[in-house]
Amino acid sequence: MSHSHINVKDDEVDIVIAALRSDLTSFLNEWRPIFSRFHLIIVQDPDLKEELHLSEGFNIDIYKKSDIDRIVGSSSSTVFTGYSCRYFGFLVSQKKYIVSIDDDCMPAKDKDGSLVDVVAQHISNLATPATPFFFNTLYDPFRKGADFVRGYPFSLRTGVTCALSCGLWLNLADYDAPTQALKGGQRNSRYVDAVLTVPARALMPLSGINIAFDRELVGPTLFPAFRLAKEGKFRWETVEDIWSGMCAKVICDHLGLGVKSGLPYVWRTERGNAIDSLKKEWEGVKLMEEVVPFFQSVRLNREIVKTEDCVLEVAKQVKEQLGQSDPVFTRAAEAMVEWVKLWKEVGSS
């Protein structure tokens, strides 16, 4: 099966970039062949005081601290610092699809040396069905040249709507600080030419570096809620995306939506010193030992059918089941409730 026509128009897509550094000119110039057709939302980390340097020739809306304060109020705006400023872009977007790429990523090349069109691949992942209820050993059956293998039930071949697409990274992979510190020289050079649906009820660590999603379907599930006490400005010092990713996966499973992982790749460049980060990161690493079993046990009542209500129900279970263990969980539950409130006020408008 292959879907030769993806009927998604350029104006149905927002590209959201979190600006953690002021000079985005080389970033934008490298991405120009891919991004210039689309509307960009750049959200400046409120902690970044310098003026942004951008390139000409893009259709960009920029949001700074003053914009964030104005739109959500200064009491709510604190959640949108550091890597989490991107979520403000998710909130104010009016488009069906969002593609979000970290500002330390450049376009990757595929096996033939061609530039990877990260937007086209993410949109293809989202616009073709996902198959979460049975694993197809030849990966995404909707890619050109692929299909369902022998034994795959025909009744499951129509698949379900794909709501979330998680891309990968060449060069510097998204490891945690201990792994990065231990294997400082390790680089990811393996280009795996595959997209797959993460099976229903299987959880994975969603990395926010390179993702796309159907904002109308799962926008409310991607939020900044799980903030480490010593959260920093490097990816390996954050786990907010891992947390919301597990929440999104649980809710997709509940609502019968699909999550894909694999292509497209981005080329990730180096920033930061993993050894300096080690003392901070252990907090996140330790907390994962409780977070994963919790999300594996989450069950949502069948009557809950709206995405926002699913998030509220997960927040309730977080508070009840993890709240006693560490205040970070209670804060996360409260931030999830606050996010749904913001989404209803700002995001659905």
Next chain:
Amino acid sequence: MSHSHINVKDDEVDIVIAALRSDLTSFLNEWRPIFSRFHLIIVQDPDLKEELHLSEGFNIDIYKKSDIDRIVGSSSSTVFTGYSCRYFGFLVSQKKYIVSIDDDCMPAKDKDGSLVDVVAQHISNLATPATPFFFNTLYDPFRKGADFVRGYPFSLRTGVTCALSCGLWLNLADYDAPTQALKGGQRNSRYVDAVLTVPARALMPLSGINIAFDRELVGPTLFPAFRLAKEGKFRWETVEDIWSGMCAKVICDHLGLGVKSGLPYVWRTERGNAIDSLKKEWEGVKLMEEVVPFFQSVRLNREIVKTEDCVLEVAKQVKEQLGQSDPVFTRAAEAMVEWVKLWKEVGSS
């Protein structure tokens, strides 16, 4: 993480080949660089009356109809016809690991043009841990150059024993007859350089074309039990491997063992006419609609800890839950019980 030393000796491996045609000389010559170090078990399809033609220079034990009759008795021997003759090889092997490849497969080449060492890759898959409880987005973390990504719980990084490795196919993929008939010209040319653990509780259609397994752990779960009324001598006319594969996966999940899929590839050559097979295949295709939901619902009591006992329990549930629907299911359940009996008599000796 990478395991540079795989401590598996050549004499711990049996290569089992089902001979469905008499001339295996070109098959063996092509595989010589890879197979010649190992002990081969060739089981001749009892329906194939001609003498086998083999190549010199291999360490081969051949089993023919007379051997099968002698060892299991002529009443049990009928299950070992066609593609199912390979299971007799699984039964009489004395080795820890079995690699089984269809006789219409040739060695594939990897992306660099090197011959794929199917045995080395399967054994590497089996000898390194599997990670069924959380999906690692960079695929098998135990491959060279790969690791666990940020957010992967450390407590799950030791993984579990991998018991079953399912390889894939270049050129002619393992499609069913309708797909093959509809897309007669479609060839699989995508070399996906990945191995992954199929997550716990996710089922997949195991293809028997190119597999390896730990015989001591899961040998009793790979059996010829699900025989279509009009089963033929082409892969797309059989589903016996799909059935036993789902049984194996359910039992691996229950016992905390892993199943991997992906590398190694074999190059699969053409045989048969899919359009001729269409009238037979629909039987298997239709039955899958009942088979998959059944296996998705199978739950085994915690007290059942022996693989043989798991098979007997699944057989019991097959009889109870599917027996009324089609006599093929009752026969499958009985064949599973018979297999366990044979395994205890022959296979464990």
